Amino acid sequence: MTEAQIKETIFKVLGRIAPEAQLDKLALNDNLRETLDIDSFDYLQFLIGLNEELGVEIPEADYGQLTTLADLIRYLSARVR
Amino acid sequence: MAEFRMPSLGADMKAGTLVAWRVKPGDRVKRGDIIAEVETEKGLVEVEVFEEGVVDQIFVQSGEKVPVGTVLAMIRPEGMPAASAPPEVPQAAVKEHVPAEAGPEVKPGLEVSHLPGQPPERRIRVSPLARKLAAELGIDLSTVQGTGPMGAIERADVERAAAKRLAEKAPTPSVSEKPVPPTMEKPAATEFQIGMRRAIAAAMSRSNREIPHYYLETRIDMSRALRWLEAENQRRSIKERLLPAVLLIKAVARALGEVPELNGYWIDDRLQPQEAIHIGFAISLRQGGLVVPAIHHVDLKSLDELMEALRDLITRVRAGRLRSSEMTDATITVTNLGDLGVEKVFGVIYPPQVALVGFGKITEQPWAENGMIGIRPVLTATLAADHRATDGHQGGRFLEALNRYLQEAAKL
Numbered sequence: 417m418t419e420a421q422i423k424e425t426i427f428k429v430l431g432r433i434a435p436e437a438q439l440d441k442l443a444l445n446d447n448l449r450e451t452l453d454i455d456s457f458d459y460l461q462f463l464i465g466l467n468e469e470l471g472v473e474i475p476e477a478d479y480g481q482l483t484t485l486a487d488l489i490r491y492l493s494a495r496v497r
Numbered sequence: 498m499a500e501f502r503m504p505s506l507g508a509d510m511k512a513g514t515l516v517a518w519r520v521k522p523g524d525r526v527k528r529g530d531i532i533a534e535v536e537t538e539k540g541l542v543e544v545e546v547f548e549e550g551v552v553d554q555i556f557v558q559s560g561e562k563v564p565v566g567t568v569l570a571m572i573r574p575e576g577m578p579a580a581s582a583p584p585e586v587p588q589a590a591v592k593e594h595v596p597a598e599a600g601p602e603v604k605p606g607l608e609v610s611h612l613p614g615q616p617p618e619r620r621i622r623v624s625p626l627a628r629k630l631a632a633e634l635g636i637d638l639s640t641v642q643g644t645g646p647m648g649a650i651e652r653a654d655v656e657r658a659a660a661k662r663l664a665e666k667a668p669t670p671s672v673s674e675k676p677v678p679p680t681m682e683k684p685a686a687t688e689f690q691i692g693m694r695r696a697i698a699a700a701m702s703r704s705n706r707e708i709p710h711y712y713l714e715t716r717i718d719m720s721r722a723l724r725w726l727e728a729e730n731q732r733r734s735i736k737e738r739l740l741p742a743v744l745l746i747k748a749v750a751r752a753l754g755e756v757p758e759l760n761g762y763w764i765d766d767r768l769q770p771q772e773a774i775h776i777g778f779a780i781s782l783r784q785g786g787l788v789v790p791a792i793h794h795v796d797l798k799s800l801d802e803l804m805e806a807l808r809d810l811i812t813r814v815r816a817g818r819l820r821s822s823e824m825t826d827a828t829i830t831v832t833n834l835g836d837l838g839v840e841k842v843f844g845v846i847y848p849p850q851v852a853l854v855g856f857g858k859i860t861e862q863p864w865a866e867n868g869m870i871g872i873r874p875v876l877t878a879t880l881a882a883d884h885r886a887t888d889g890h891q892g893g894r895f896l897e898a899l900n901r902y903l904q905e906a907a908k909l
Contacts (some may be wrong), residue, residue: 417890434783434785435815436782436784437783453783455781455836456740456741456742456835456836457740457742457807457811457848458811459811460735460738461808463735464735464736466696467735467736473734473735474735475731476727476731476738477731
Protein backbone atom coordinates (compact mmCIF):
# COMPACT_ATOMS: atom_id res chain seq x y z
CA MET A 417 0.00 0.00 0.00
CA THR A 418 1.40 3.40 -0.96
CA GLU A 419 1.47 6.41 1.35
CA ALA A 420 -1.10 8.09 -0.86
CA GLN A 421 -3.46 5.15 -0.43
CA ILE A 422 -2.94 5.20 3.33
CA LYS A 423 -3.67 8.91 3.42
CA GLU A 424 -6.82 8.30 1.43
CA THR A 425 -7.91 5.60 3.89
CA ILE A 426 -7.24 7.90 6.85
CA PHE A 427 -9.41 10.60 5.27
CA LYS A 428 -12.13 8.10 4.52
CA VAL A 429 -12.28 6.98 8.15
CA LEU A 430 -12.06 10.57 9.43
CA GLY A 431 -14.94 11.52 7.14
CA ARG A 432 -17.03 8.78 8.70
CA ILE A 433 -16.16 9.68 12.31
CA ALA A 434 -16.33 13.45 11.89
CA PRO A 435 -18.44 14.24 8.84
CA GLU A 436 -18.63 17.92 9.82
CA ALA A 437 -14.86 18.33 10.05
CA GLN A 438 -13.15 20.25 7.26
CA LEU A 439 -10.55 17.75 6.17
CA ASP A 440 -9.09 19.98 3.48
CA LYS A 441 -7.88 22.30 6.24
CA LEU A 442 -5.67 19.60 7.71
CA ALA A 443 -2.01 19.99 6.80
CA LEU A 444 0.48 17.15 7.15
CA ASN A 445 2.10 18.59 10.25
CA ASP A 446 -1.00 19.90 12.02
CA ASN A 447 -2.03 18.36 15.31
CA LEU A 448 -4.79 16.11 14.04
CA ARG A 449 -7.01 16.07 17.12
CA GLU A 450 -6.72 19.78 17.81
CA THR A 451 -7.28 20.86 14.21
CA LEU A 452 -10.34 18.70 13.67
CA ASP A 453 -11.63 18.91 17.27
CA ILE A 454 -11.52 15.15 17.76
CA ASP A 455 -12.32 14.14 21.34
CA SER A 456 -11.07 10.97 22.99
CA PHE A 457 -14.17 9.03 22.04
CA ASP A 458 -13.95 10.01 18.38
CA TYR A 459 -10.24 9.27 18.44
CA LEU A 460 -10.86 5.74 19.64
CA GLN A 461 -13.54 5.29 16.97
CA PHE A 462 -11.04 6.59 14.43
CA LEU A 463 -8.42 4.04 15.48
CA ILE A 464 -11.02 1.28 15.41
CA GLY A 465 -11.94 2.37 11.88
CA LEU A 466 -8.28 2.28 10.80
CA ASN A 467 -7.98 -1.16 12.36
CA GLU A 468 -10.94 -2.38 10.31
CA GLU A 469 -9.62 -0.87 7.08
CA LEU A 470 -5.93 -1.66 7.43
CA GLY A 471 -5.72 -4.43 9.99
CA VAL A 472 -3.27 -2.46 12.14
CA GLU A 473 -3.91 -2.54 15.86
CA ILE A 474 -2.45 0.56 17.52
CA PRO A 475 -1.65 -0.02 21.20
CA GLU A 476 -2.50 2.74 23.67
CA ALA A 477 1.17 3.15 24.49
CA ASP A 478 1.77 4.42 20.92
CA TYR A 479 -0.87 7.16 21.00
CA GLY A 480 1.77 9.65 22.10
CA GLN A 481 3.78 9.35 18.87
CA LEU A 482 0.73 9.88 16.64
CA THR A 483 0.07 13.59 16.82
CA THR A 484 0.02 14.63 13.18
CA LEU A 485 -1.21 13.23 9.90
CA ALA A 486 2.43 12.73 8.87
CA ASP A 487 3.07 10.68 12.06
CA LEU A 488 0.09 8.48 11.31
CA ILE A 489 1.03 7.86 7.69
CA ARG A 490 4.58 6.95 8.71
CA TYR A 491 3.39 4.69 11.52
CA LEU A 492 0.82 2.89 9.40
CA SER A 493 3.09 2.51 6.35
CA ALA A 494 5.56 0.60 8.47
CA ARG A 495 2.88 -1.81 9.69
CA VAL A 496 0.41 -2.34 6.87
CA ARG A 497 0.95 -5.64 5.13
CA MET B 498 -57.87 4.27 25.77
CA ALA B 499 -54.55 6.04 26.25
CA GLU B 500 -53.45 9.26 24.65
CA PHE B 501 -50.06 9.38 22.98
CA ARG B 502 -48.93 12.99 23.14
CA MET B 503 -46.15 15.14 21.75
CA PRO B 504 -43.59 14.59 24.51
CA SER B 505 -41.56 17.30 26.13
CA LEU B 506 -38.00 16.34 25.25
CA GLY B 507 -36.27 18.66 27.68
CA ALA B 508 -37.18 21.62 29.84
CA ASP B 509 -36.77 23.94 26.91
CA MET B 510 -38.96 22.34 24.26
CA LYS B 511 -42.21 24.04 23.27
CA ALA B 512 -43.17 22.24 20.08
CA GLY B 513 -42.06 19.46 17.78
CA THR B 514 -42.57 18.41 14.19
CA LEU B 515 -43.91 14.94 13.58
CA VAL B 516 -41.53 13.69 10.93
CA ALA B 517 -42.70 10.11 10.46
CA TRP B 518 -44.87 7.44 11.99
CA ARG B 519 -43.34 4.01 12.43
CA VAL B 520 -46.80 2.49 13.05
CA LYS B 521 -50.23 2.67 11.50
CA PRO B 522 -53.71 2.22 12.97
CA GLY B 523 -54.22 -1.42 13.91
CA ASP B 524 -50.55 -2.05 14.74
CA ARG B 525 -49.78 -3.68 18.07
CA VAL B 526 -47.34 -1.76 20.31
CA LYS B 527 -45.62 -2.49 23.59
CA ARG B 528 -43.88 -0.36 26.17
CA GLY B 529 -40.59 1.01 24.85
CA ASP B 530 -41.42 0.58 21.16
CA ILE B 531 -40.32 3.46 18.96
CA ILE B 532 -43.48 4.54 17.18
CA ALA B 533 -42.72 8.01 15.83
CA GLU B 534 -39.91 10.34 14.83
CA VAL B 535 -40.03 13.93 15.99
CA GLU B 536 -37.84 16.81 14.89
CA THR B 537 -36.88 19.18 17.71
CA GLU B 538 -34.43 21.99 18.10
CA LYS B 539 -31.96 19.36 19.26
CA GLY B 540 -32.33 17.12 16.26
CA LEU B 541 -34.34 14.09 15.30
CA VAL B 542 -35.68 12.05 18.22
CA GLU B 543 -37.17 8.58 18.16
CA VAL B 544 -40.23 8.64 20.40
CA GLU B 545 -41.14 5.63 22.48
CA VAL B 546 -44.58 4.62 23.66
CA PHE B 547 -45.31 3.79 27.30
CA GLU B 548 -48.49 1.80 26.84
CA GLU B 549 -49.28 -1.65 25.58
CA GLY B 550 -52.06 -2.02 23.09
CA VAL B 551 -53.12 -1.32 19.57
CA VAL B 552 -52.79 1.94 17.66
CA ASP B 553 -56.35 3.14 17.35
CA GLN B 554 -56.25 6.47 15.58
CA ILE B 555 -53.58 8.87 14.38
CA PHE B 556 -54.43 12.56 14.60
CA VAL B 557 -51.28 14.35 13.53
CA GLN B 558 -49.78 13.63 10.15
CA SER B 559 -46.12 13.77 9.23
CA GLY B 560 -44.88 17.27 8.51
CA GLU B 561 -47.10 18.90 11.15
CA LYS B 562 -45.53 20.96 13.91
CA VAL B 563 -47.57 20.86 17.10
CA PRO B 564 -47.09 22.12 20.69
CA VAL B 565 -45.88 19.82 23.45
CA GLY B 566 -48.82 17.94 24.94
CA THR B 567 -50.83 17.68 21.71
CA VAL B 568 -52.51 14.30 21.33
CA LEU B 569 -50.79 12.60 18.42
CA ALA B 570 -52.56 9.25 18.51
CA MET B 571 -54.75 7.03 20.66
CA ILE B 572 -53.66 3.61 21.90
CA ARG B 573 -56.43 1.21 22.89
CA PRO B 574 -55.97 -1.81 25.11
CA GLU B 575 -55.70 -5.11 23.29
CA GLY B 576 -59.11 -6.68 22.74
CA MET B 577 -61.04 -3.42 22.85
CA PRO B 578 -62.97 -2.73 19.66
CA ALA B 579 -61.72 0.12 17.49
CA ALA B 580 -63.30 3.49 18.08
CA SER B 581 -66.28 3.54 15.75
CA ALA B 582 -67.59 7.05 16.32
CA PRO B 583 -65.30 9.99 15.79
CA PRO B 584 -64.29 11.74 19.02
CA GLU B 585 -66.64 14.48 20.25
CA VAL B 586 -64.34 17.24 19.16
CA PRO B 587 -62.57 16.68 15.88
CA GLN B 588 -59.11 16.35 17.38
CA ALA B 589 -57.20 17.02 14.21
CA ALA B 590 -58.85 20.38 13.85
CA VAL B 591 -58.76 21.57 17.46
CA LYS B 592 -55.45 21.39 19.18
CA GLU B 593 -54.27 22.80 22.41
CA HIS B 594 -51.88 25.62 22.01
CA VAL B 595 -49.33 26.39 24.67
CA PRO B 596 -48.44 30.08 24.46
CA ALA B 597 -44.89 30.26 23.27
CA GLU B 598 -43.71 32.60 26.01
CA ALA B 599 -45.13 30.65 28.94
CA GLY B 600 -42.41 28.10 29.59
CA PRO B 601 -44.32 25.37 31.41
CA GLU B 602 -42.70 23.50 34.25
CA VAL B 603 -41.71 20.24 32.72
CA LYS B 604 -41.41 17.10 34.73
CA PRO B 605 -39.64 14.29 32.97
CA GLY B 606 -41.88 11.42 32.10
CA LEU B 607 -45.09 13.32 32.76
CA GLU B 608 -47.49 14.81 30.31
CA VAL B 609 -47.05 18.54 30.30
CA SER B 610 -50.75 19.35 30.37
CA HIS B 611 -51.27 17.47 33.65
CA LEU B 612 -48.79 19.47 35.63
CA PRO B 613 -49.87 21.65 38.52
CA GLY B 614 -49.02 25.31 38.47
CA GLN B 615 -49.17 25.56 34.71
CA PRO B 616 -50.78 28.65 33.25
CA PRO B 617 -54.27 27.95 31.92
CA GLU B 618 -54.09 26.87 28.33
CA ARG B 619 -55.44 29.09 25.64
CA ARG B 620 -57.22 26.96 23.11
CA ILE B 621 -56.93 28.00 19.53
CA ARG B 622 -59.03 26.39 16.88
CA VAL B 623 -57.07 25.83 13.72
CA SER B 624 -57.84 23.89 10.59
CA PRO B 625 -55.15 21.34 9.71
CA LEU B 626 -54.43 23.11 6.44
CA ALA B 627 -54.00 26.45 8.18
CA ARG B 628 -51.69 24.89 10.74
CA LYS B 629 -49.51 23.37 8.07
CA LEU B 630 -49.36 26.61 6.12
CA ALA B 631 -48.51 28.60 9.25
CA ALA B 632 -45.66 26.23 10.02
CA GLU B 633 -44.33 26.59 6.49
CA LEU B 634 -44.56 30.36 6.53
CA GLY B 635 -43.25 30.69 10.07
CA ILE B 636 -46.41 32.39 11.33
CA ASP B 637 -47.10 32.22 15.06
CA LEU B 638 -50.71 31.02 15.30
CA SER B 639 -51.26 32.84 18.58
CA THR B 640 -50.97 36.13 16.68
CA VAL B 641 -53.48 35.21 13.99
CA GLN B 642 -57.08 36.42 14.12
CA GLY B 643 -59.42 33.57 13.17
CA THR B 644 -62.54 34.26 11.12
CA GLY B 645 -63.92 30.73 10.82
CA PRO B 646 -66.64 29.07 12.95
CA MET B 647 -66.14 29.92 16.67
CA GLY B 648 -63.09 31.98 15.75
CA ALA B 649 -61.25 29.08 14.17
CA ILE B 650 -58.20 30.01 12.14
CA GLU B 651 -58.52 29.06 8.51
CA ARG B 652 -56.15 29.05 5.60
CA ALA B 653 -57.17 32.52 4.47
CA ASP B 654 -56.45 33.95 7.94
CA VAL B 655 -52.91 32.62 7.84
CA GLU B 656 -52.40 34.01 4.37
CA ARG B 657 -53.67 37.40 5.52
CA ALA B 658 -51.26 37.33 8.46
CA ALA B 659 -48.39 36.44 6.14
CA ALA B 660 -49.27 39.26 3.75
CA LYS B 661 -49.49 41.73 6.63
CA ARG B 662 -46.09 40.70 7.91
CA LEU B 663 -44.64 41.18 4.46
CA ALA B 664 -46.19 44.65 4.19
CA GLU B 665 -44.78 45.64 7.58
CA LYS B 666 -41.33 44.63 6.52
CA ALA B 667 -41.41 46.29 3.13
CA PRO B 668 -41.14 50.00 4.05
CA THR B 669 -37.89 49.61 5.97
CA PRO B 670 -34.94 50.83 3.92
CA SER B 671 -33.13 48.04 2.18
CA VAL B 672 -30.05 46.82 4.02
CA SER B 673 -27.79 46.97 1.01
CA GLU B 674 -28.07 50.77 0.89
CA LYS B 675 -26.45 51.14 4.28
CA PRO B 676 -22.69 51.35 4.47
CA VAL B 677 -21.25 47.99 5.43
CA PRO B 678 -20.30 48.15 9.11
CA PRO B 679 -16.74 47.10 9.89
CA THR B 680 -17.88 44.20 12.10
CA MET B 681 -20.45 42.33 10.09
CA GLU B 682 -22.20 39.38 11.63
CA LYS B 683 -21.12 36.08 10.17
CA PRO B 684 -24.03 34.62 8.26
CA ALA B 685 -22.95 31.04 8.92
CA ALA B 686 -25.48 30.04 11.60
CA THR B 687 -28.07 27.64 10.26
CA GLU B 688 -31.70 27.37 11.34
CA PHE B 689 -30.73 24.31 13.38
CA GLN B 690 -27.91 26.11 15.18
CA ILE B 691 -30.13 29.06 16.00
CA GLY B 692 -32.76 26.73 17.42
CA MET B 693 -30.19 24.81 19.41
CA ARG B 694 -28.75 28.02 20.91
CA ARG B 695 -32.24 29.18 21.80
CA ALA B 696 -33.03 25.88 23.51
CA ILE B 697 -29.82 26.01 25.55
CA ALA B 698 -30.46 29.67 26.37
CA ALA B 699 -33.93 28.91 27.71
CA ALA B 700 -32.83 26.05 29.95
CA MET B 701 -29.70 27.77 31.26
CA SER B 702 -31.44 31.10 31.91
CA ARG B 703 -34.10 29.30 33.89
CA SER B 704 -31.39 27.46 35.82
CA ASN B 705 -29.55 30.62 36.76
CA ARG B 706 -32.78 32.41 37.61
CA GLU B 707 -34.29 29.69 39.78
CA ILE B 708 -31.53 27.50 41.17
CA PRO B 709 -29.30 28.74 44.00
CA HIS B 710 -26.16 26.88 43.00
CA TYR B 711 -23.36 25.99 45.36
CA TYR B 712 -20.02 24.66 44.13
CA LEU B 713 -17.50 22.24 45.61
CA GLU B 714 -14.33 20.87 44.15
CA THR B 715 -11.85 18.19 44.99
CA ARG B 716 -8.58 16.94 43.50
CA ILE B 717 -8.43 13.22 42.86
CA ASP B 718 -5.25 11.20 42.48
CA MET B 719 -5.89 9.16 39.35
CA SER B 720 -2.66 7.13 39.32
CA ARG B 721 -4.28 3.92 40.61
CA ALA B 722 -7.28 4.17 38.30
CA LEU B 723 -5.16 4.92 35.23
CA ARG B 724 -2.70 2.13 36.03
CA TRP B 725 -5.56 -0.31 36.29
CA LEU B 726 -7.10 1.00 33.05
CA GLU B 727 -3.81 0.78 31.18
CA ALA B 728 -3.27 -2.84 32.23
CA GLU B 729 -6.85 -3.65 31.40
CA ASN B 730 -6.65 -2.07 27.93
CA GLN B 731 -3.41 -3.86 27.17
CA ARG B 732 -5.23 -7.16 27.48
CA ARG B 733 -8.05 -5.99 25.26
CA SER B 734 -8.39 -5.66 21.50
CA ILE B 735 -8.81 -2.12 20.25
CA LYS B 736 -12.58 -2.52 19.97
CA GLU B 737 -12.91 -3.50 23.60
CA ARG B 738 -10.81 -0.71 25.07
CA LEU B 739 -12.26 1.45 27.81
CA LEU B 740 -11.99 5.22 28.06
CA PRO B 741 -11.33 6.95 31.40
CA ALA B 742 -14.74 8.64 31.06
CA VAL B 743 -16.40 5.28 31.64
CA LEU B 744 -14.69 4.94 35.03
CA LEU B 745 -15.77 8.45 35.97
CA ILE B 746 -19.41 7.88 35.01
CA LYS B 747 -19.56 4.62 36.90
CA ALA B 748 -17.89 6.12 39.97
CA VAL B 749 -20.49 8.93 39.95
CA ALA B 750 -23.27 6.32 39.96
CA ARG B 751 -21.66 4.45 42.85
CA ALA B 752 -21.20 7.64 44.87
CA LEU B 753 -24.82 8.60 44.22
CA GLY B 754 -25.77 5.33 45.84
CA GLU B 755 -24.33 6.78 49.03
CA VAL B 756 -25.74 10.28 48.60
CA PRO B 757 -29.06 9.72 46.79
CA GLU B 758 -30.26 13.27 47.51
CA LEU B 759 -28.21 14.49 44.55
CA ASN B 760 -29.95 12.14 42.15
CA GLY B 761 -33.38 13.53 41.35
CA TYR B 762 -35.51 16.57 40.70
CA TRP B 763 -36.67 19.72 42.44
CA ILE B 764 -40.34 19.93 41.55
CA ASP B 765 -43.27 21.53 43.40
CA ASP B 766 -41.01 23.07 46.02
CA ARG B 767 -39.57 19.81 47.19
CA LEU B 768 -36.75 17.41 46.40
CA GLN B 769 -37.90 14.26 44.66
CA PRO B 770 -34.97 11.82 44.71
CA GLN B 771 -35.10 9.16 42.00
CA GLU B 772 -34.52 5.46 42.48
CA ALA B 773 -33.01 4.88 39.03
CA ILE B 774 -29.69 6.49 38.21
CA HIS B 775 -29.85 7.87 34.67
CA ILE B 776 -26.79 9.98 33.99
CA GLY B 777 -27.10 12.73 31.41
CA PHE B 778 -23.77 12.87 29.61
CA ALA B 779 -22.99 16.16 27.90
CA ILE B 780 -21.90 15.58 24.31
CA SER B 781 -20.83 18.58 22.29
CA LEU B 782 -21.58 18.74 18.61
CA ARG B 783 -18.87 19.74 16.20
CA GLN B 784 -21.28 22.03 14.37
CA GLY B 785 -21.97 23.85 17.66
CA GLY B 786 -24.16 23.35 20.71
CA LEU B 787 -24.54 20.26 22.83
CA VAL B 788 -26.98 17.55 23.76
CA VAL B 789 -27.22 15.74 27.07
CA PRO B 790 -28.75 12.32 26.50
CA ALA B 791 -29.17 9.94 29.41
CA ILE B 792 -27.31 6.69 29.94
CA HIS B 793 -29.90 4.56 31.69
CA HIS B 794 -29.36 2.62 34.92
CA VAL B 795 -25.65 3.35 35.13
CA ASP B 796 -25.43 1.74 38.58
CA LEU B 797 -26.58 -1.59 37.13
CA LYS B 798 -24.19 -1.65 34.16
CA SER B 799 -20.70 -3.16 34.05
CA LEU B 800 -17.86 -1.04 32.67
CA ASP B 801 -18.05 -2.92 29.38
CA GLU B 802 -21.78 -2.38 29.12
CA LEU B 803 -21.27 1.29 29.92
CA MET B 804 -18.61 1.66 27.24
CA GLU B 805 -20.95 0.02 24.76
CA ALA B 806 -23.83 2.26 25.86
CA LEU B 807 -21.64 5.34 25.54
CA ARG B 808 -20.43 4.29 22.10
CA ASP B 809 -23.97 3.67 20.94
CA LEU B 810 -25.17 6.97 22.38
CA ILE B 811 -22.41 9.13 20.94
CA THR B 812 -22.77 7.49 17.53
CA ARG B 813 -26.49 8.20 17.53
CA VAL B 814 -25.98 11.77 18.78
CA ARG B 815 -23.64 12.42 15.87
CA ALA B 816 -26.12 10.84 13.47
CA GLY B 817 -29.01 12.76 15.05
CA ARG B 818 -30.94 9.68 16.18
CA LEU B 819 -31.76 9.92 19.86
CA ARG B 820 -34.68 8.31 21.63
CA SER B 821 -37.27 10.27 23.53
CA SER B 822 -36.57 8.63 26.89
CA GLU B 823 -32.89 9.54 26.58
CA MET B 824 -33.80 13.19 26.14
CA THR B 825 -36.09 13.41 29.14
CA ASP B 826 -35.22 11.24 32.05
CA ALA B 827 -31.66 12.06 33.14
CA THR B 828 -31.56 12.35 36.91
CA ILE B 829 -28.18 14.11 37.09
CA THR B 830 -25.69 15.48 34.55
CA VAL B 831 -22.02 14.71 34.06
CA THR B 832 -19.89 16.97 31.91
CA ASN B 833 -16.38 15.97 31.01
CA LEU B 834 -14.25 18.72 29.50
CA GLY B 835 -11.05 16.78 29.97
CA ASP B 836 -10.39 16.55 26.25
CA LEU B 837 -9.85 20.28 26.14
CA GLY B 838 -7.19 21.84 28.29
CA VAL B 839 -9.78 22.73 30.95
CA GLU B 840 -8.75 21.95 34.50
CA LYS B 841 -12.09 22.37 36.25
CA VAL B 842 -15.72 22.91 35.33
CA PHE B 843 -18.24 24.99 37.25
CA GLY B 844 -21.47 23.68 35.84
CA VAL B 845 -24.93 25.13 35.39
CA ILE B 846 -27.54 22.63 36.56
CA TYR B 847 -30.08 21.39 34.01
CA PRO B 848 -33.49 21.94 35.61
CA PRO B 849 -35.31 20.25 37.23
CA GLN B 850 -32.22 18.22 38.16
CA VAL B 851 -30.42 19.18 41.35
CA ALA B 852 -26.78 18.47 40.59
CA LEU B 853 -24.11 18.48 37.93
CA VAL B 854 -20.72 16.80 38.20
CA GLY B 855 -17.86 18.30 36.19
CA PHE B 856 -14.54 16.74 35.26
CA GLY B 857 -11.49 18.52 33.91
CA LYS B 858 -8.35 17.29 32.25
CA ILE B 859 -6.17 14.76 34.03
CA THR B 860 -2.80 16.50 34.40
CA GLU B 861 0.43 15.70 36.16
CA GLN B 862 0.67 17.71 39.36
CA PRO B 863 2.75 17.73 42.53
CA TRP B 864 1.03 15.63 45.15
CA ALA B 865 1.84 15.38 48.84
CA GLU B 866 1.02 12.16 50.65
CA ASN B 867 2.41 10.54 53.78
CA GLY B 868 4.94 13.34 54.18
CA MET B 869 6.31 12.82 50.67
CA ILE B 870 5.94 14.88 47.52
CA GLY B 871 5.54 13.13 44.20
CA ILE B 872 4.10 13.70 40.75
CA ARG B 873 0.68 12.20 40.11
CA PRO B 874 -1.94 12.36 37.39
CA VAL B 875 -4.59 14.52 39.04
CA LEU B 876 -8.22 15.05 38.14
CA THR B 877 -10.26 17.95 39.48
CA ALA B 878 -13.87 16.95 40.07
CA THR B 879 -16.45 19.62 40.78
CA LEU B 880 -20.01 19.47 41.98
CA ALA B 881 -22.59 22.15 41.22
CA ALA B 882 -25.63 21.45 43.35
CA ASP B 883 -29.00 23.01 44.10
CA HIS B 884 -28.90 24.52 47.59
CA ARG B 885 -32.67 24.17 47.91
CA ALA B 886 -32.25 20.40 47.68
CA THR B 887 -28.99 19.71 49.48
CA ASP B 888 -26.31 21.39 51.57
CA GLY B 889 -22.55 21.46 51.27
CA HIS B 890 -22.28 18.63 53.76
CA GLN B 891 -24.02 16.19 51.43
CA GLY B 892 -22.12 17.54 48.45
CA GLY B 893 -18.87 16.99 50.30
CA ARG B 894 -19.84 13.43 51.15
CA PHE B 895 -20.55 12.80 47.48
CA LEU B 896 -17.14 14.03 46.32
CA GLU B 897 -15.45 12.05 49.08
CA ALA B 898 -17.25 8.88 47.96
CA LEU B 899 -16.40 9.61 44.30
CA ASN B 900 -12.73 9.83 45.21
CA ARG B 901 -12.91 6.60 47.19
CA TYR B 902 -14.48 4.65 44.30
CA LEU B 903 -11.89 5.94 41.85
CA GLN B 904 -9.13 4.59 44.09
CA GLU B 905 -10.50 1.09 43.54
CA ALA B 906 -11.25 1.02 39.84
CA ALA B 907 -11.18 -2.76 39.72
CA LYS B 908 -14.28 -2.85 41.91
CA LEU B 909 -16.26 -0.43 39.76
